[in-house]
Amino acid sequence: MTEIKLTVNGVARSDEVEPRLLLIHYLRETLGLRAANVGCDTTSCGACTVLLDGESVKSCTVLAVQANDRSVTTTEGLVTADGTMSAVQEAFRENHGLQCGFCTPGMVMAATSMLAENPHPTEQEVREGLEGNFCRCTGYHNIVQSVLAAADKLSGPGSSANTDSAEVNA
Amino acid sequence: MIPASFDYEVADSAAHALALLATRGEDAKLLAGGHSLLPMMKVRLAQPAVLIDIARVSELSGIRIEGDEVVIGATTRHAELAGSELLKAEVPILAYAAAQVGDPQIRHRGTIGGSLAHADPSADLPMTLLALGGSVEITGPSGVRVVGADDFFVGPFESVIGPDELLSAVRVPRGSAVPWGYQKFVRRANDWAIVGAAAYGGRVALASMGGTPLRATATEEALKSGASIGEAAQLAAEGTSPGYDFHANVDYREHLARVLTKRALEGKTG
Numbered sequence: 181m182t183e184i185k186l187t188v189n190g191v192a193r194s195d196e197v198e199p200r201l202l203l204i205h206y207l208r209e210t211l212g213l214r215a216a217n218v219g220c221d222t223t224s225c226g227a228c229t230v231l232l233d234g235e236s237v238k239s240c241t242v243l244a245v246q247a248n249d250r251s252v253t254t255t256e257g258l259v260t261a262d263g264t265m266s267a268v269q270e271a272f273r274e275n276h277g278l279q280c281g282f283c284t285p286g287m288v289m290a291a292t293s294m295l296a297e298n299p300h301p302t303e304q305e306v307r308e309g310l311e312g313n314f315c316r317c318t319g320y321h322n323i324v325q326s327v328l329a330a331a332d333k334l335s336g337p338g339s340s341a342n343t344d345s346a347e348v349n350a
Numbered sequence: 351m352i353p354a355s356f357d358y359e360v361a362d363s364a365a366h367a368l369a370l371l372a373t374r375g376e377d378a379k380l381l382a383g384g385h386s387l388l389p390m391m392k393v394r395l396a397q398p399a400v401l402i403d404i405a406r407v408s409e410l411s412g413i414r415i416e417g418d419e420v421v422i423g424a425t426t427r428h429a430e431l432a433g434s435e436l437l438k439a440e441v442p443i444l445a446y447a448a449a450q451v452g453d454p455q456i457r458h459r460g461t462i463g464g465s466l467a468h469a470d471p472s473a474d475l476p477m478t479l480l481a482l483g484g485s486v487e488i489t490g491p492s493g494v495r496v497v498g499a500d501d502f503f504v505g506p507f508e509s510v511i512g513p514d515e516l517l518s519a520v521r522v523p524r525g526s527a528v529p530w531g532y533q534k535f536v537r538r539a540n541d542w543a544i545v546g547a548a549a550y551g552g553r554v555a556l557a558s559m560g561g562t563p564l565r566a567t568a569t570e571e572a573l574k575s576g577a578s579i580g581e582a583a584q585l586a587a588e589g590t591s592p593g594y595d596f597h598a599n600v601d602y603r604e605h606l607a608r609v610l611t612k613r614a615l616e617g618k619t620g
Contacts, residue, residue, distance in 0.1 A: 199358035242384070245403070246381075311539040
């Protein structure tokens with residue numbers, strides 16, 4: 181067993197873990213944080229996406245010990261103490277950015293990371309930025325619209341450089 | 351899927367990693383981003399007794415200019431390569447290629463050293479290193495040796511790195527004005543190349559056309575002899591030995607090699 185110390189959703193944690201324990205299982209089984217899902221379990225689908233030091237990662241392909249001394253954020257951690265959702269979460273709700281909902285936590289975390297790196301994405305950049313997240317309902321249209329709306333919420337209307345949507349949709 | 355049990359060691363320096371390799375080398379694997387290794391461990395294609403985590407060794411990370419080369423630390427992540435203004439200016443083909451690896455999440459974790467050491471013949475960075483004519487620094491008990499890209503890859507998922515050595519850095523030529531092109535043919539987002547072609551000056555490298563990334567030597571020779579791009583690209587599949595799978599048979603891969611080589615030589619990306 182190896183001791184890890186890390187911050188999860190702003191809370192300092194210290195746990196003894198097997199080195200082979202995957203981060204997704206640490207979050208779901210040890211901590212009871214069930215937002216991130218196990219989908220493909222092969223680094224493809226993105227359902228297990230969480231933030232590691234603010235960057236999106238697929239937690240099925242990260243060992244819990246690799247998160248030692250680092251900060252992890254799951255979808256639960258985007259909600260403030262008074263229950264207010266983040267701009268990205270709110271945009272997904274308002275724009276019906278989900279169907280069955282299984283991919284949604286991963287989509288939200290991937291989008292949160294993307295908008296931190298690129299606050300003004302074009303529609304094409306949003307689509308490429310979600311390359312690592314599959315929606316098997318194929319509900320991509322509203323997911324992309326949700327991310328563009330979140331960019332507007334975070335940076336002001338019209339700031340998502342969404343000028344290419346007409347030609348992309350044409 | 352959960353990997354088989356292993357011991358976990360954290361190296362705090364390259365020398366520490368080498369010392370750990372010296373005692374456990376045959377049974378050990380180096381862990382950086384883990385995005386090639388952990389998937390293999392989950393399906394038991396790899397079952398190391400010990401993982402030596404080098405991700406926190408700061409001396410193994412970073413991008414710097416050294417004379418007429420850019421030197422990149424082995425644990426520099428794909429996202430850092432893709433976003434590096436230095437690399438975009440000095441070695442734009444490598445910054446572009448790094449942005450084609452996997453997807454954003456994978457690029458946040460995967461490293462250039464890991465990708466090269468994994469030696470996947472269908473991967474982006476091995477092909478790009480070969481096109482660039484770059485080299486790798488391999489550090490072992492007796493010091494550092496530099497191996498050119500042409501000699502580094504020896505077979506599918508096999509390089510010349512010994513069990514007591516580690517890939518410490520990557521060297522690529524500065525060449526902001528050298529024409530380049532990059533082509534990766536995939537059916538789905540974040541797949542490996544069914545065939546890939548990278549052109550840098552007069553050098554052309556191919557992915558998924560054999561057990562290692564390969565130079566399109568007949569194409570290169572033809573270009574040297576004054577052939578047009580179209581004529582030279584027709585020779586791209588000569589000397590290759592592509593396999594077949596549910597994506598493509600041999601004929602189709604050879605066809606793709608010719609088409610993608612032509613586009614790469616024309617300076618196209620995609």
